[in-house]
Amino acid sequence: MRRTDRKPSRKTAAALTAVLIGAGALTGPATAADRPADTSADTSADASARLDDGLALTPPMGFNNWNSTHCRPEFDEEMIKGVADIIVETGLKDAGYEYVNLDDCWALPERDADGKLVPDPERFPSGIAALADYVHAKGLKFGIYTSAGTMTCANDMPGALGHEYSDAQQFADWGVDYLKYDNCNNQGVDAIERYTTMRDALAATGRPIVYSICEWGQNDPWTWGADVGHLWRTTGDISDNWPSVLSIFEANVRLAEYAGPGHWNDPDMLEVGNGGMTATEYRSHFSLWSIMAAPLLIGTDLRVATDETIDILGNREVIAVDQDPLGRQATVVSSEGGRWVLTKKMSDGSRAVALFNASDTAQRIETTAAAAGLPEAPGYRMRDLWQHTTSHTAGTIAATVPAHGTALYRVRPDDGWAAYPPAVEVGATGIADAEAGTTSEVTASATNLGGTPARSVSLTITGPDGWDIQPTTATRAPRLRPGETLTTRWTLRIPEDTPPDTYEITVSATHRPSAHTTTTFTTHVLQPPPAGTSHISDLPWTREANGWGPVERDTSVGESAAGDGRPLTVGGTTYAKGLGAHAPSTVAFYAGERCTDLTAYVGVDDEVPESAGTVAFEVWADGTLLASTPTLTGADGPHPLTADVTGARHVELVVTDGGDGITSDHADWADATISCAA
Numbered sequence: 261m262r263r264t265d266r267k268p269s270r271k272t273a274a275a276l277t278a279v280l281i282g283a284g285a286l287t288g289p290a291t292a293a294d295r296p297a298d299t300s301a302d303t304s305a306d307a308s309a310r311l312d313d314g315l316a317l318t319p320p321m322g323f324n325n326w327n328s329t330h331c332r333p334e335f336d337e338e339m340i341k342g343v344a345d346i347i348v349e350t351g352l353k354d355a356g357y358e359y360v361n362l363d364d365c366w367a368l369p370e371r372d373a374d375g376k377l378v379p380d381p382e383r384f385p386s387g388i389a390a391l392a393d394y395v396h397a398k399g400l401k402f403g404i405y406t407s408a409g410t411m412t413c414a415n416d417m418p419g420a421l422g423h424e425y426s427d428a429q430q431f432a433d434w435g436v437d438y439l440k441y442d443n444c445n446n447q448g449v450d451a452i453e454r455y456t457t458m459r460d461a462l463a464a465t466g467r468p469i470v471y472s473i474c475e476w477g478q479n480d481p482w483t484w485g486a487d488v489g490h491l492w493r494t495t496g497d498i499s500d501n502w503p504s505v506l507s508i509f510e511a512n513v514r515l516a517e518y519a520g521p522g523h524w525n526d527p528d529m530l531e532v533g534n535g536g537m538t539a540t541e542y543r544s545h546f547s548l549w550s551i552m553a554a555p556l557l558i559g560t561d562l563r564v565a566t567d568e569t570i571d572i573l574g575n576r577e578v579i580a581v582d583q584d585p586l587g588r589q590a591t592v593v594s595s596e597g598g599r600w601v602l603t604k605k606m607s608d609g610s611r612a613v614a615l616f617n618a619s620d621t622a623q624r625i626e627t628t629a630a631a632a633g634l635p636e637a638p639g640y641r642m643r644d645l646w647q648h649t650t651s652h653t654a655g656t657i658a659a660t661v662p663a664h665g666t667a668l669y670r671v672r673p674d675d676g677w678a679a680y681p682p683a684v685e686v687g688a689t690g691i692a693d694a695e696a697g698t699t700s701e702v703t704a705s706a707t708n709l710g711g712t713p714a715r716s717v718s719l720t721i722t723g724p725d726g727w728d729i730q731p732t733t734a735t736r737a738p739r740l741r742p743g744e745t746l747t748t749r750w751t752l753r754i755p756e757d758t759p760p761d762t763y764e765i766t767v768s769a770t771h772r773p774s775a776h777t778t779t780t781f782t783t784h785v786l787q788p789p790p791a792g793t794s795h796i797s798d799l800p801w802t803r804e805a806n807g808w809g810p811v812e813r814d815t816s817v818g819e820s821a822a823g824d825g826r827p828l829t830v831g832g833t834t835y836a837k838g839l840g841a842h843a844p845s846t847v848a849f850y851a852g853e854r855c856t857d858l859t860a861y862v863g864v865d866d867e868v869p870e871s872a873g874t875v876a877f878e879v880w881a882d883g884t885l886l887a888s889t890p891t892l893t894g895a896d897g898p899h900p901l902t903a904d905v906t907g908a909r910h911v912e913l914v915v916t917d918g919g920d921g922i923t924s925d926h927a928d929w930a931d932a933t934i935s936c937a938a
């Protein structure tokens with residue numbers, strides 16, 4: 261991604277004045293409203309002066325095209341109408357999704373002779389007002405986008421700086437109900453001033469318009485945003501990969517105290533359904549956003565969404581956590597070792613509790629009802645919001661959660677708790693990545709967390725077809741008293757010819773009164789490199805993470821789509837083989853203790869303009885750093901990097917951003933090879 265074009269240009273005060281005067285001249289005689297002097301609204305941080313307009317009393321829900329289309333041509337009125345149709349047809353509207361929002365690139369680069377914005381006639385031949393009417397006729401609301409700068413972020417259409425009142429009025433005249441106001445090309449004008457001017461311009465239209473502040477958390481908007489807008493982005497842009505979701509979660513989760521009805525932290529729009537993460541990761545993304553009371557803006561093209569995507573986005577029990585009228589954002593109970601416990605106070609006295617495993621292996625996560633903020637009680641009713649089952653617990657809330665997974669519950673004290681079956685926690689150890697043809701020992705357990713006995717408890721483990729999974733101890737117990745555990749041992753044999761890939765192993769417990777608990781683990785079947793020297797781009801990878809689009813094999817990273825790279829070129833030298841990465845990036849592969857030498861020529865790809873980009877390359881083996889480069893820039897030629905990986909099981913190729921953010925960090929592992937024995 262060439263994010264250089266997104267940076268606000270740094271102009272001098274004189275240049276800024278010229279820009280603002282120029283803007284006035286363009287609109288003809290400047291209206292009083294559009295004069296720069298009118299940007300001097302009261303920006304003092306008076307906590308009581310919150311927007312008191314009754315809008316966004318729960319986090320806004322809806323759709324925005326950006327994450328699925330960016331500015332590509334498929335972003336047009338047919339898409340938006342189709343999405344609006346599907347929101348109604350699939351029941352997503354009834355589930356709460358309301359706003360249908362356009363992002364960047366909906367207008368032409370130039371205003372008309374009256375200073376008005378001109379919708380792109382290719383994308384929106386019927387105009388924006390007609391599109392808003394279409395959306396409204398579906399019982400939905402309509403949103404639009406511009407930037408608090410001279411141009412928007414794609415540098416493709418005019419921004420509203422200096423045109424706030426006229427643009428706001430144009431939006432209101434079209435029937436706009438929601439404005440996302442971005443931060444690009446802001447000419448260095450103070451953020452509070454820019455965003456406050458648009459607040460006042462929107463208010464002056466008299467139309468209720470939800471106002472989304474999108475300044476990426478750069479000016480701590482949580483400290484002033486409640487007086488200015490209804491939501492504010494807390495971070496940079498999300499992308500469709502796990503590291504992005506995790507880092508945004510970690511930043512946003514700390515801001516709980518600033519969120520409430522009418523004023524929300526916005527960790528950016530949803531990526532659920534866009535293909536870069538697993539279903540487990542998308543369920544975590546949706547769970548975490550909901551428990552953080554985040555706006556839920558669908559960011560996938562619903563016209564081609566799978567049933568699984570619609571099921572995740574349409575999970576009403578999870579949506580109810582997000583939309584709870586008390587408007588609390590979850591707080592952190594604990595987070596050691598990537599084992600996050602979050603609790604959200606709900607208006608009915610219950611708590612939503614998330615057990616989120618941020619780590620790369622399955623882990624047991626445990627808390628208690630008391631730690632989650634519930635009053636002492638002999639028993640609690642506990643609803644599993646993904647498995648849609650109800651049980652009771654005597655106080656312990658625990659689960660073995662798969663890597664990147666989230667167990668989400670709604671827990672409440674309930675005098676009638678004993679009428680529900682006891683919660684049975686299912687766990688397993690020993691399900692690990694392994695080579696085809698190997699056998700491992702697995703231990704599986706079922707623990708009664710309730711206050712009444714569980715009867716006829718039975719454990720089963722199932723895996724892919726053809727996998728031989730056999731118990732070596734009894735798998736049933738006639739009765740588990742409160743607190744008791746049934747422990748069982750198994751052998752798990754992976755068939756000889758199993759291709760390297762990710763596979764699911766499911767551990768389930770059944771018991772009476774009628775209940776069923778399941779935990780799914782993922783495991784990689786590993787394949788060591790063949791004897792001799794191999795290109796790392798030809799090997800199976802066990803993990804791949806990238807700051808922009810997927811890591812490409814034998815081309816540069818290119819843009820965000822898969823397969824859109826160019827020939828790998830560093831310092832004018834082109835390479836036929838290698839990896840095209842983008843910081844922050846990790847590619848992991850299995851060496852199986854058979855390999856010795858790793859070599860590559862690394863550097864910033866020449867596709868980055870003007871020698872931009874600063875990255876550093878690292879080679880890790882089983883958690884130990886073996887080799888690294890100094891920070892390299894686009895001006896450096898190919899840098900030879902070698903590492904002795906003798907004895908390593910897992911090797912990781914890591915690219916960091918050189919400490920200055922990820923702008924233009926297109927990083928190549930050119931001609932990356934590894935030598936291995938048989």
Ligand code: GLA
Nearest residue numbers: 326363364413414442474497
């Ligand atoms: C910025 C915003 C994104 C999106 C793009 C459009 O990067 O943060 O959400 O609106 O601009 O260009």
